[in-house]
Amino acid sequence: MTTTAASLRRELADTLAERGHLTDPVWRAAIENAPRELFLGPSFYRPSGTQWEPVHHDQLGVDEWLHLVYADTTWVTQVDGTDAADAPGPLAGRPTSSSTLPSLVVRMLELAGLRDGDKVLEIGTGTGYSTVVLCHRLGDKLVFSVEYDPGLAALAADRIHAAGFTPTLVTGDGLQGHKDGADYDAIVATCSVRSIPRSWLWQLRDGGTITTTISGWMLASGLIRLTMGEDGTATGRFTGDTIGYMLARPHERPPRPPVIRHPGTTRATLVDPNLIETWTGHFVAQLAAPSAELVSTSDSVILVDVATGSQAWTEPAGGGGWTVHQHGPLPLWDQVEGALATWKEAGAPDQSAFGMSVTDDTQTVWLGEPSGPSWHLPA
Secondary structure: OOOOHHHHHHHHHHHHHHOOOOOOHHHHHHHHHOOHHHHHOOEEEEEEOOEEEEEEHHHOOHHHHHHHHOOOOOEEEEEOOEEHHHOOOOEOOOEEEEEOOHHHHHHHHHHHOOOOOOOEEEEOOOOOHHHHHHHHHHOHHHEEEEEOOHHHHHHHHHHHHHOOOOOEEEEOOHHHOOHHHOOEEEEEEEEEEOOOOHHHHHOEEEEEEEEEEEEOOOOOEEEEEEEEOOOOOEEEEEOOOOOOOOEOHHHOOOOOOOOOOOOOEEEEOOOOHHHHHOHHHHHHHHHHOOOEEEEEOOOOEEEEEOOOOOEEEEEEOHHHOEEEEEEOOOOHHHHHHHHHHHHHHOOOOOHHHEEEEEOOOOEEEEEOOOOOOEEEOOO
């Protein structure tokens, strides 16, 4: 017997609830009613080795297609600007849009603490699936969504309207928010940012929340909900969830200088470079060197600063230690090493030990308490 989309939506809701991702009945109802197959369209990509293979609806039976659609999986829908429906075959490149796995959609929305009557600004309409989940929960008159890519925005609008909803949809730079709808009770970003845009602060009511992932050019990530205080400072703690989103396009990495293992200045490392391979260690390294990219090999950690061209690379040394080579105006490894040592001295806690404070003038991530060790985010 052919499986129906409605039954698969219920199965998905059951699965998310069993895994602890879906705890609120109102969000469960939204997941059971949001037609994800409408938003994935006729095609999406799935990984195939080092490439992305387009999967087309008409190549699969209805059952197989729907089971893929309602898997708790992120399906990439665009690679380097090429939609899956237009791909001539497997592509190598970087994903530029996706339909986020439903458990993460629900995690973000539950973390935002949305209540009846809240007006929400969504940054990153994407396929439109999360927008419709919001509309099911709050009603479309209270949902505002901004999409940077004009083609994606038009396609999402068609699909959202086909699902029966008419939220306010805006094509533009989500980092500027949407002042015509302000003030918002909540801002939820389905993309990562290097720092919180000031416009988000200005468009949020006192007591309102910003739920987003903080990321950077090392592609480390941390999920956080910030609450706006009466003094204009937004504060919050990272959740510790090991999740991330694509960077907002205006915050994307510039072209990376070529990696050159220049001997530079050489010394023994004071911390194990493999700490960067852990979720929180990676995040700490990014805080210390926010304009650097991380390139790892089987036996080396390589840091390349895209702003100055400074580089640092490690290699195994005799006796089980490590040697680091640094070259350029920024001592990249010194910066990263100092931050990792501070984190280790605090007991190497997970990311939930970190918090963040945001004002018009400064943005800092701190360890333990606001008065503890801190790092400034890039403007």
